[in-house]
Amino acid sequence: MAQFGEDIFFSTIAELNARLKKREFSARELAAAFCDRLEKTGPKYNALALSLRDLAMRKAADVDDDLRRERFRGPLQGIPFAVKDLLTVAGKPTTWGAEPYAGQVFDYDATVIDKLEGAGAVLTGKLAMVELAGGGGYRYPSASMTGPGLNPWDVTRWSGGSSSGSGAAVAAGLTVFAIGSETSGSIMTPAAFCGVTGLRPTYGYVSRYGAMALSWTMDKIGTLCRSAEDCGLTLQEISGGDGKDPGSAGKRFYYAPQFVRKFADLTVGYAPSDFEESAAESSRPALREAWRVIKDMGFRLKEVELPDFPYGAVTGTIIRAEGSAVFEPLIAGGQVDRLADKDQIAGLKAGLEIPAKDYLRAMRIRRLIQDEFRKLFVDVNVLVTPSRFGPASKVEERLGGAGDAKPKSRGLRDLIPAGNLAGLPALSLPCGFDGGLPLGISLVGRPFYENTLLAVGREFQQATDWHRRRPPATT
Amino acid sequence: MRAAYTRREVGAALLAAAPALAAVPPQQETKAQDPLEEARRSVREAAGELAAFPLEMSKEPSFVFKP
Numbered sequence: 167m168a169q170f171g172e173d174i175f176f177s178t179i180a181e182l183n184a185r186l187k188k189r190e191f192s193a194r195e196l197a198a199a200f201c202d203r204l205e206k207t208g209p210k211y212n213a214l215a216l217s218l219r220d221l222a223m224r225k226a227a228d229v230d231d232d233l234r235r236e237r238f239r240g241p242l243q244g245i246p247f248a249v250k251d252l253l254t255v256a257g258k259p260t261t262w263g264a265e266p267y268a269g270q271v272f273d274y275d276a277t278v279i280d281k282l283e284g285a286g287a288v289l290t291g292k293l294a295m296v297e298l299a300g301g302g303g304y305r306y307p308s309a310s311m312t313g314p315g316l317n318p319w320d321v322t323r324w325s326g327g328s329s330s331g332s333g334a335a336v337a338a339g340l341t342v343f344a345i346g347s348e349t350s351g352s353i354m355t356p357a358a359f360c361g362v363t364g365l366r367p368t369y370g371y372v373s374r375y376g377a378m379a380l381s382w383t384m385d386k387i388g389t390l391c392r393s394a395e396d397c398g399l400t401l402q403e404i405s406g407g408d409g410k411d412p413g414s415a416g417k418r419f420y421y422a423p424q425f426v427r428k429f430a431d432l433t434v435g436y437a438p439s440d441f442e443e444s445a446a447e448s449s450r451p452a453l454r455e456a457w458r459v460i461k462d463m464g465f466r467l468k469e470v471e472l473p474d475f476p477y478g479a480v481t482g483t484i485i486r487a488e489g490s491a492v493f494e495p496l497i498a499g500g501q502v503d504r505l506a507d508k509d510q511i512a513g514l515k516a517g518l519e520i521p522a523k524d525y526l527r528a529m530r531i532r533r534l535i536q537d538e539f540r541k542l543f544v545d546v547n548v549l550v551t552p553s554r555f556g557p558a559s560k561v562e563e564r565l566g567g568a569g570d571a572k573p574k575s576r577g578l579r580d581l582i583p584a585g586n587l588a589g590l591p592a593l594s595l596p597c598g599f600d601g602g603l604p605l606g607i608s609l610v611g612r613p614f615y616e617n618t619l620l621a622v623g624r625e626f627q628q629a630t631d632w633h634r635r636r637p638p639a640t641t
Numbered sequence: 642m643r644a645a646y647t648r649r650e651v652g653a654a655l656l657a658a659a660p661a662l663a664a665v666p667p668q669q670e671t672k673a674q675d676p677l678e679e680a681r682r683s684v685r686e687a688a689g690e691l692a693a694f695p696l697e698m699s700k701e702p703s704f705v706f707k708p
Binding site (some may be wrong): 229297302478480482483486508512515517519521526528529530531532533534542 | 701
């Protein structure tokens with residue numbers, strides 16, 4: 167039986183896959199080690215929703231059989247992963263992080279899980295999340311059936327949401343990579359707060375079949391990983407058309423950062439205010455340094471600012487109207503009152519009262535936002551801004567407090583709601599610390615240009631080692 | 642452009658606001674935050690922001706959203 171040191175839990179996909187192929191250890195041994203760690207340490211961060219050890223061991227045995235026969239299925243073969251508990255696994259509970267759905271069981275696997283298992287990856291568990299992905303507008307990190315997501319870097323801090331468990335589990339080495347979802351910030355935020363690399367793919371790139379719906383026009387499935395490289399490898403497997411998802415773009419992603427244009431021919435758009443008055447004062451030195459590293463890569467630079475749109479009102483109206491329509495039976499039946507967060511309950515109820523004309527007006531303004539991004543991306547290839555403008559908040563703190571004060575200049579500050587409205591891809595990279603807490607910088611590009619973001623991210627991670635840092639005492 | 646603000650639209654806006662207004666007697670507006678009233682207020686504020694944004698009549702939403 168292989169003895170694993172701490173390093174194994176912080177290895178990348180390529181590193182682990184190479185060692186599996188060399189038979190340094192078996193897929194079963196690796197899966198068992200990750201299951202042990204997930205079961206033992208996951209609850210410490212309120213990150214574990216459900217261990218799937220039985221499935222993992224069966225799958226790992228199949229992988230070992232394949233490896234023995236030299237049937238190599240690609241870089242994810244034998245790699246342990248875990249998923250946000252909004253994805254269905256046949257015959258296992260899928261709670262959506264919400265008490266009213268605690269006993270819910272589906273009889274099919276989500277497409278993403280089918281694809282990953284087809285590539286030989288080993289599903290070890292389901293990860294905690296903010297209840298119903300926060301669609302009603304939660305105000306406290308405690309808005310989850312499993313309690314607030316705790317940050318492995320400091321358990322008095324939030325791990326971010328709504329993919330709380332996905333961020334914490336990757337940061338603490340409980341899984342090699344995790345699947346999360348984003349409607350507006352749910353991958354970018356935990357990736358930044360937990361110091362991991364997060365990829366929100368273009369809307370429609372990854373099938374949502376088997377995923378809880380919150381906003382049909384905004385939901386996206388993505389990955390939280392150790393590196394930009396790992397994000398590329400995982401997206402390659404989970405992308406692709408799916409007739410079972412009406413939002414599917416019918417496109418497959420091939421990870422090929424080597425074919426991206428020379429950086430000297432790319433233009434990066436940025437707003438100086440993002441790294442100054444928009445950011446928390448204590449975070450500015452690290453964010454400025456990260457921005458300096460990117461500038462030194464040789465891009466053409468252009469100062470930009472998001473056009474003046476009511477991003478918050480448009481995003482809020484669309485998510486509330488669609489989310490309340492999704493959960494109308496829960497609201498009408500009164501079970502909504504069993505949710506953990508009062509603001510979330512109220513938000514879902516109020517969302518049912520949004521008139522059609524307001525929803526449609528929001529969708530019409532959204533079209534203008536998309537048009538403006540198309541114009542912006544004629545001259546600019548990548549937008550760069552802090553993923554969040556300060557570190558993780560305290561667990562008991564009301565969200566949207568300190569560090570979120572509105573500065574005079576808009577800059578790219580609203581890029582999370584704006585980018586989500588336009589369905590744009592985004593990559594969050596760990597970029598330093600503020601008081602021992604991780605910070606992230608994000609790259610946003612035009613639809614289906616993930617390879618450009620990943621190439622820049624890979625270069626950034628060759629020049630820095632923030633993505634290699636580990637939280638103290640993770641076991 | 643004036644046709645965009647017909648009596649029908651004004652009437653619809655008033656109707657939309659009516660249930661929320663009826664549900665909240667004025668004296669309660671100043672009381673401590675009832676989460677539902679807070680959420681309704683937030684929805685109304687968002688609607689106000691959307692209504693204030695200039696929009697051409699011809700601008701159509703994308704019902705099958707594609708990025």
